[in-house]
Amino acid sequence: MFSPEGPTLRELAVQALSSVEHGYDLLAPKFDHTPFRTPDSVLDAVASALHGTGPHDDGLDLCCGTGAGVGALAAVCRRSVTGVDFSAGMLDVARARTRPTGPRVSWVRADARALPFTSAFDLVVSFGAFGHFLPRELPGLFAQVHTVLRPGGRFAFPVLAPPRPSSAAFWTLLGFDTVMRVRNALWRPPFVMYYRAFRLGEVRRELERAGFQVDLRALPEFGTRSDGSPRVRLVEARRLP
Numbered sequence: 001m002f003s004p005e006g007p008t009l010r011e012l013a014v015q016a017l018s019s020v021e022h023g024y025d026l027l028a029p030k031f032d033h034t035p036f037r038t039p040d041s042v043l044d045a046v047a048s049a050l051h052g053t054g055p056h057d058d059g060l061d062l063c064c065g066t067g068a069g070v071g072a073l074a075a076v077c078r079r080s081v082t083g084v085d086f087s088a089g090m091l092d093v094a095r096a097r098t099r100p101t102g103p104r105v106s107w108v109r110a111d112a113r114a115l116p117f118t119s120a121f122d123l124v125v126s127f128g129a130f131g132h133f134l135p136r137e138l139p140g141l142f143a144q145v146h147t148v149l150r151p152g153g154r155f156a157f158p159v160l161a162p163p164r165p166s167s168a169a170f171w172t173l174l175g176f177d178t179v180m181r182v183r184n185a186l187w188r189p190p191f192v193m194y195y196r197a198f199r200l201g202e203v204r205r206e207l208e209r210a211g212f213q214v215d216l217r218a219l220p221e222f223g224t225r226s227d228g229s230p231r232v233r234l235v236e237a238r239r240l241p
Contacts, residue, residue, distance in 0.1 A: 006033035019189040020132055024065075025089030031066050032093075038068055038127040042232070045221040046125065046158055047072040049234050053154060056122040059103075060084060060148060062112055063129030067094030070105060073125055080104040082121070086111045113140055117148040124149060126157045130198040138203065142210035146239055155212065155237040159200055161225060203235070212237035 007015070007030045015023040024031070031037060050056075057079040061069045064083030074081045081103050085091055091107050098105050110116050112129075124145050133141055145155050163169035173195045184190040207214050214237045218230035225231055 006030050016183070016191060017187060018191065020191055020193070021086055023191060024087035028066065028087065028089035028093045031090065032068070036128070037066070040068075041221065042158055042219075043069060043072040043127065045219045045232070046127075046156065046234060047075045048221075049217060049219060050076045050123070050125075050154075050156060053156075053236070054123075056154075058082070058121045059123040059125065060117070060121045062124055062126040062145065063132070064094060064107075065090045065129075067097055067107075069125055069127045070094070070098075073123070074102045074105065077103050077123060080106070082106050082108060084108045084110050084112065084115065113137065113144060115144045115148050119148070119150050121148055122150055122153045124153070124155045126155075130157075130203075131193050131195050133198075134192060134194075135197055135202065138206045139210065142207055142212070142237075145237075146210050146212065149239040151239055151241040153239050155207075155235075155239070157235050158219065159198075159203075159233050159235055161229060161231050161233075162196070162199075200233075200235075207235075207237045211240060213240055214238075 007027060011026070011030075015026045018026065027034070054076055056077045059073040059077035059081045061067070061073050061081070061083045064070055064085045067083050070081055070083045083091070083094055083105070085094075086109060088109055091109055095107055108116065149155065163173065177194045177196050180191065180193055184192070204214050214235065217234045217236060219232045219234055222230070222232040
């Protein structure tokens with residue numbers, strides 16, 4: 001799962017016993033060598049799908065981490081791209097890898113639940129960050145995104161189809177979430193990271209309650225499951241004028 005350049009087991013243990021913010025500060029230098037980084041195949045597929053929704057002037061990568069998603073966002077935004085994250089360590093790595101081509105890129109340290117923008121973006125994307133938010137936090141998170149978008153702007157993010165109970169992936173994710181819940185019951189500060197807490201039906205309802213019109217698009221690059229349903233969907237939530 002990890003390349004030789006990735007974190008050691010001891011480093012992962014130290015990170016897991018930290019807060020979410022400090023854990024990612026520690027992980028940042030080696031984050032891109034872990035399976036937690038969003039694969040380029042997903043970033044490219046999302047960028048391809050968003051090309052037809054523009055033009056977009058200004059984009060925001062919510063919970064940008066080391067900035068992998070900013071490259072996909074820069075491919076569809078003409079004027080500026082902003083990455084926001086609450087981990088100073090992750091932002092330091094993102095700044096170091098920034099290339100001065102294309103739209104203007106900036107980095108902002110902030111909590112996604114209290115964004116320092118108002119009607120500043122045409123497009124907001126996010127990749128792989130929602131496991132760090134409890135279900136009760138989604139209404140406030142989506143309200144923040146609604147606030148930073150201009151009327152008609154879009155909030156887009158990929159969602160993988162959940163694994164079936166008969167698959168090894170299902171039991172692996174269930175085991176991981178169980179371990180994290182036990183850890184958080186016994187240790188402070190908590191480390192919120194749950195892979196099975198972000199359910200598409202609930203997410204869609206909360207987006208609509210926040211004032212979005214929600215559409216789902218299959219990402220054909222990833223094919224379909226045995227029942228014909230897409231393996232990966234792109235959620236597109238549009239702020240109504």
